[in-house]
Amino acid sequence: MRPDIQLPCPFLMRWSEAFIPTLREAPADAEAVSHSLLVRGGFIRQLVAGSYTMLPLGQRVRLKVERIIREEMDAIGGQELILPTLHPAEVWKKSGRYDLMGDNLFKLKDRKGTDMVLGMTEEEIFAMLALELFSYRQLPQIWYQMHTKFRDEPRPKSGLLRVREFTMKDSYTLDIDLPGLDTGFEKHRGAYRRIFARMGLRAVDVEASSGAMGGSESVEFVQRSDAGEDWIVSCDNCGYRANLEKAVSAVPAIDDGPSGELERYPTPGLRTIKALAEAHPEIAAPERQIKTLVYYVDGEAVLATVRGDHELHPQKLADATGAGTVRPGRPEEIRDLLGADPGSLGAVGVEGLRIIADPSLRGRVNMTTGANTDDWHFKGVSVERDIAVTEWADLRSVEGGDPCVRCGQPLEMWKGIEVGHIFKLGTQYSEAFGVYVQDEAGVSHPIIMGSYGIGVERGMAAVVEANHDEAGISWPVSVAPYEVVITVVRADDAETMAAASMLYDDLGAAGLEVLIDDRDERPGVKFADAELIGVPYRVTVGPKGVAAGVVEMTTRRGLVTEEVTLSEVRTRLVSLITGQRGGV
RNA sequence: CGGGCUGUGGCGCAGUUUGGUAGCGCGCGUGCUUUGGGAGCACGAGGUCGUCGGUUCAAGUCCGACCAGCCCGACCA
Known part of the structure; x- marks a missing residue:
């Protein structure tokens, strides 16, 4: 922690004067926990989809991050x-990203009609x-x-x-x-x-x-x-x-037996890997099939082939081809291109198209694939003999449990x-x-x-x-909007309030960021709000304790409470908090 | 862009099927009581029912178009 860079906001705040609009009920449109809690806790408010106001608490967290x-x-x-965020479109055209980024780029015109973009x-x-x-x-x-x-x-x-x-x-x-x-x-x-x-x-x-x-x-x-x-x-x-x-993962080798003759055979009504495998288990188990997919990469049709039991990952195809956009071919496009419908497609004998094959097909023989005629397949396919592969590239999507490429242990997803x-x-x-x-x-x-x-x-x-429980947020000290909240159990009790105020000044003087809950609210409301907004430490000051010279100190994480004498709190908190300010 | 859902006081919702004076809970204001885990009573403020158009004597409710938001799929910090 660099003491010379301080937050441009006060260290001390009275809750009664602060703008902390907490909500008892979760907003109906919030699905993610962070969304719900940040709105409920009075950190953010939505203006339109994808555009949020940072309320005072949110802004404090943001500044700390x-x-x-x-x-x-x-x-x-x-x-x-700091560079401009309003750019002439020309700059983006020069790098080629004006088109590449497509509709994700906010575009506008200035009064002279010059095309501009927002960075x-x-x-x-x-x-x-x-x-x-x-x-x-x-x-x-x-x-x-x-x-x-x-x-x-x-x-x-x-x-x-x-x-x-x-x-x-x-x-x-x-x-x-x-x-x-x-x-x-x-x-x-x-x-x-x-x-x-x-x-x-x-x-x-x-x-x-x-x-x-x-x-x-x-x-x-x-x-x-x-x-x-x-x-x-x-x-x-x-x-x-x-x-x-x-x-990528390791792919155990498949024993295909000796290479055989390429042969076309009828497969009426069999249009899926599964159906073909069930109809011809001896030659067409999924791992013995070649799956052929038609994709358009930057508008150009290519054939992508993977093993029958594997899934293609479109981003891998984009990376392999250097393409900006990748989309599956539409049924009519595929028929025009190959003469058959999906379910009977194959790369055998195809010329004039890029054929990109996954390495798991390398060296494979006796495989089965579509014949580009509806209801017909090839068997006895030797990949490198019968398919004019133009590029080998990793296309396969890894699945949980696959063996690790490096050590062979099962992968987690x-x-x-x-x-x-x-x-x-x-x-x-x-x-x-x-x-x-x-x-x-x-x-x-x-x-x-x-x-x-x-x-x-x-x-x-x-x-x-990563840091919440049923009661709300539990900020790490390093990014918490405040480090301590003093919960005054009876704000109308003069002695309690006096003791709490003294503690407030004292902790502030010790350099802690303190929020004092001096609102005229019932204790339950204050506890719930303190937990919701996630201040790491809470000091509860109540009439009974003050009379005995003690307060309660509650750690937000785990909600563990201990009794501490009024004279000790400051030292305890200072040492706890300064040790965590810099983060782990 | 494809699919699903939703727009009614600040928040959460009912009312729409079957058109007829816009409701509930929370929150908010005032007063009294209460005060260690989201208090009670009383009074009160607050709504062009997403927008525009249509049907009708009459529209939150029926019809059409549009807009916005949320969720599921293709993109990114």
Whole structure:
């Protein structure tokens, strides 16, 4: 914790004067726990789908998350700046992402009719800024900002987890060579681990697909949660972890026997892998079939083939082909292309189309596949003899329980929230914008970029997903809106109130962030609200205790209460809280 | 974009089937009582029933169009 960077909001607050609109009932439209609790606790309010107001409590949490991010970014040598979020569309057209991002990009026109966009990430703008660099001696650089990003998401959902307007910490590394990029990437991996741990998350890094961001390698940070939207595959034994989009597993070999003759045979009415397998179990068990799928990648028809008992992962096909958009072919398109309906498709003898095959088909013989004539299949197919495979690429979607590629132990599959993502971009943006620097020998090189993002509000929501119970949120001290809430059991009792006020001043003087619940409410209301908003420590001051010189101290996590003398509370709280402020 | 659901005081909902003076709980205001786990009584404020159009003597209710929100599938921090 850096004492010189303080929250730009007061350390002390009287609940009676604060704007903390808690709700007794959960909003009907909130599905995710974090959504419900953040609304109920008076942290956020929705304006329209995917656009939220940060109420005072929410803003305090957000500022604390930002402070943690800022400290760790500064610690790896990051320099904070702030770039515009209103961009000329021209810039996005220059990088090619104006079309690639499609409808996700917010587009508008200014009064002169110039096409503008709202930034959804800022590789282009940082690359343009990097035009100011000329020499390897100015590198490396780590630049970052925390700024609003706009994405016209097709489906905003789950409160802060998926929105259209949000704060992103985005950073960019600028290097002269690949080892430099690796160094910057690993620095970010370390910083991200510390950031998420300090926020109270147990986010882990997993191998990921780079998608529309491009680049050679990317790692996602994922917090395990059923509210998440990403499927993660992991191995407890060796630590292998990957997003399902990227995950691979070992595939046990199949004994096909000796190679046989290719032969067409009638299969009336058999249109599914399962039906064919049941009708011809001796030759067409699912793992002995070839599944042929027609996909359009950036508008071009391709055949994608996987084993009959395997599922294709569309993102893998996109990654393998470098395509921006991938969609399954429509039945009429497929018939025009291959002359048969889905259920009788195959790649045997097909020419003039890209045929992309999953490696699990390599070397396989005696297989069965559709003959591109309805109600006919081929048997005795030798993949490499009978199919003109143009590319081999991992297309198969891993399933839970598959053996790990590294160690063979069964893989686990779980859902998680993507709280951060780091990318090795390479030179695509520097080349698009002409960002070159000279090396020692005076030779010009495009700057090698990396790009690194954290969704601030999504991070807040993930913290709630990971830190709550039936009563409400349980913030880690590091990001809690307040550190202590003093619950005055009888605000109308002069002595109780006097003791509570004294404690309030005292704790404030000790540098703690204190909220005093001085409202004229019944104790039950105050306890419930304190638990709902998740302040880590509660000090209950009541008439009986004050008379005896004691108060109760309740730890939010686990709701454990102990009696402490009035003279001891301050010391206890200071040592408990200062020890946790920096996060884990 | 495809599929499902929902729009009625700040929040949660009933009323719509069968058209006829807009209701309930919570919350809010005032007063009295109460006060260690979401109090009681009394009085009170607050609603163009998502929008527009149509049918009708009469529309929250019937018809049409549109808009918005939520959930499930294809994208991302």
